[in-house]
Amino acid sequence: MTAIIHTGGCLCGDIRFEATGPADNPHNCSCKFCQRHTGALTAAWVEFSRDNVRWVGPGGAPATYRSSEISSRAFCPTCGSSLGAIDDAPTIALLVGTFDQIDSPELIPDHHSFEDGKPDWA
Numbered sequence: 445m446t447a448i449i450h451t452g453g454c455l456c457g458d459i460r461f462e463a464t465g466p467a468d469n470p471h472n473c474s475c476k477f478c479q480r481h482t483g484a485l486t487a488a489w490v491e492f493s494r495d496n497v498r499w500v501g502p503g504g505a506p507a508t509y510r511s512s513e514i515s516s517r518a519f520c521p522t523c524g525s526s527l528g529a530i531d532d533a534p535t536i537a538l539l540v541g542t543f544d545q546i547d548s549p550e551l552i553p554d555h556h557s558f559e560d561g562k563p564d565w566a
Contacts, residue, residue, distance in 0.1 A: 448550065452543035453501055454520035454527060460501030461527075463492045463538060467550035470540070474561035481517045482526050485562055488540035489528070490551050497536045 450467070453460035470490040478487040499505040506527050508516035518527040518536075528538040540551050 448548070450543055450545070450548065450551070452538065454503075454506075454523055454525035454542065456520060456523035456525070458501055458503035458522045459499065459506045459520045459525075459527060460503075461538065461542075462498045462500050463536075464496045465492075465550060467492060467548075468535075469537075470551055470553045471555045471557055472553045472559075473557040475558035476561060477511055477517075478558075479561065481511070481529075482539065486556075488551075488553050489537045490540055491535050491537045494530075494534040494536050497538070 448465045450463040451461065468491045472486050472488050474486045479485060481487070503520065503522060506518040507521040508518050508530055511517045511529070514533070515529045515531045518530050519525060520527065525542070526539060527542050528536060530536050540546055543551060
């Protein structure tokens with residue numbers, strides 16, 4: 445069985461990735477960290493083992509900002525696009541909107557974290 449390779453990247457194309465399955469924990473999140481990182485009320489995420497993510501664009505690995513005791517947020521230093529979170533655990537969580545093909549069944553969120561962080565009108 446051939447592993448699925450998911451590709452994606454930032455707005456300007458400087459930061460590109462290849463993520464090889466299995467994808468894990470596809471979910472939406474409405475915590476304040478995700479809201480501030482993305483500028484959206486809800487972010488869609490999917491996780492991969494760090495060993496299964498390669499940064500293949502001309503810009504190499506994304507820039508990071510230490511956002512908590514366990515994680516750093518990843519972004520393109522050229523265009524500022526949010527890409528995901530690089531956790532201290534061997535996990536990289538990528539924002540689903542950064543993938544080239546967002547319709548893969550592996551990327552469909554199956555639960556919502558911090559749903560109480562959404563405003564009532566959303």
